[in-house]
Amino acid sequence: xxxxxxxxxxxxxxxxxxxxxxxxxxxxxxxxxxxxxxxxxxxxxxxxxxxxxxxxxxxxxxxxxxxxxxxxxxxxxxxxxxxxxxxxxxxxxxxxxxxxxxxxxxxxxxxxxxxxxxxxxxxxxxxxxxxxxxxxxxxxxxxxxxxxxxxxxxxxxxxxxxxxxxxxxxxxxxxxxxxxxxxxxxxxxxxxxxxxxxxxxxxxxxxxxxxxxxxxxxxxxxxxxxxxxxxxxxxxxxxxxxxxxxxxxxxxxxxxxxxxxxxxxxxxxxxxxxxxxxxxxxxxxxxxxxxxxxxxxxxxxxxxxxxxxxxx
Ligand code: MLT
Numbered sequence: 001x002x003x004x005x006x007x008x009x010x011x012x013x014x015x016x017x018x019x020x021x022x023x024x025x026x027x028x029x030x031x032x033x034x035x036x037x038x039x040x041x042x043x044x045x046x047x048x049x050x051x052x053x054x055x056x057x058x059x060x061x062x063x064x065x066x067x068x069x070x071x072x073x074x075x076x077x078x079x080x081x082x083x084x085x086x087x088x089x090x091x092x093x094x095x096x097x098x099x100x101x102x103x104x105x106x107x108x109x110x111x112x113x114x115x116x117x118x119x120x121x122x123x124x125x126x127x128x129x130x131x132x133x134x135x136x137x138x139x140x141x142x143x144x145x146x147x148x149x150x151x152x153x154x155x156x157x158x159x160x161x162x163x164x165x166x167x168x169x170x171x172x173x174x175x176x177x178x179x180x181x182x183x184x185x186x187x188x189x190x191x192x193x194x195x196x197x198x199x200x201x202x203x204x205x206x207x208x209x210x211x212x213x214x215x216x217x218x219x220x221x222x223x224x225x226x227x228x229x230x231x232x233x234x235x236x237x238x239x240x241x242x243x244x245x246x247x248x249x250x251x252x253x254x255x256x257x258x259x260x261x262x263x264x265x266x267x268x269x270x271x272x273x274x275x276x277x278x279x280x281x282x283x284x285x286x287x288x289x290x291x292x293x294x295x296x297x298x299x300x301x302x303x304x305x306x307x308x309x310x311x312x
């Protein structure tokens with residue numbers, strides 16, 4: 001890794017607040033995870049880590065902003081699996097995720113859950129599938145834009161049913177919930193980190209989780225496999241990135257602060273409650289993160305290409 005910026009500044013870093021870009025709107029799962037980690041990293045670094053929500057274009061707007069930022073450790077990105085699907089989905093992306101960033105480490109893996117508006121006339125996941133299959137393009141499926149985790153889930157769902165819905169894109173889950181609760185959108189696949197509170201309070205209906213086993217945190221909700229779609233399992237992962245060329249000592253210090261955040265008992269408890277425990281320590285590592293990013297891009301490319309007509 002290059003030593004741009006000189007070792008003196010790397011030694012005194014951080015001398016001011018650090019901006020953590022979340023490439024989605026406030027109130028969604030990336031924001032929930034990012035704010036928790038930013039606060040705990042700030043405690044470790046003795047500086048504020050300030051969250052900046054830069055939503056738009058399925059997370060690619062905020063990601064592009066960090067790719068173009070000065071490689072000085074003062075602008076970092078927290079993103080999800082979408083960083084590995086966007087290169088297949090966008091013909092012209094203003095960055096290559098593999099070469100534009102220093103990987104800092106993997107943060108957490110998060111399940112997803114299929115949600116329905118309160119008034120959708122179904123009582124379970126199998127009925128939802130029947131209902132939406134019959135209605136096709138009359139169904140409004142929300143997502144957080146092309147290249148988001150929710151878009152990936154929606155794409156796989158449509159491909160496995162062989163149906164195309166009308167997709168409605170937002171800048172993140174945050175602005176989707178009011179529409180879903182008001183019965184203006186039909187269905188949405190979100191991460192449990194933001195969905196849990198809406199489901200347990202009954203404001204939206206949780207129909208099926210995308211895990212292999214039911215989740216203790218969401219009692220009574222079956223897996224998609226149990227409820228009608230065998231093999232429909234998706235796990236979303238999150239990582240932290242700094243612009244390429246960020247000095248190695250700063251990368252290592254960011255990694256150390258991230259590890260401390262993921263070991264903070266308050267953070268661990270909350271993450272477990274949300275069904276999104278910290279990654280195992282051996283995965284909280286820049287090299288493991290980079291290898292994972294590369295393999296995820298390769299893993300999803302043929303799947304997304306095969307689902308092509310459902311890509312947006
Ligand atoms: C997504 O990728 O769908 C996002 O996680 C949405 C969000 O964080 O708001």
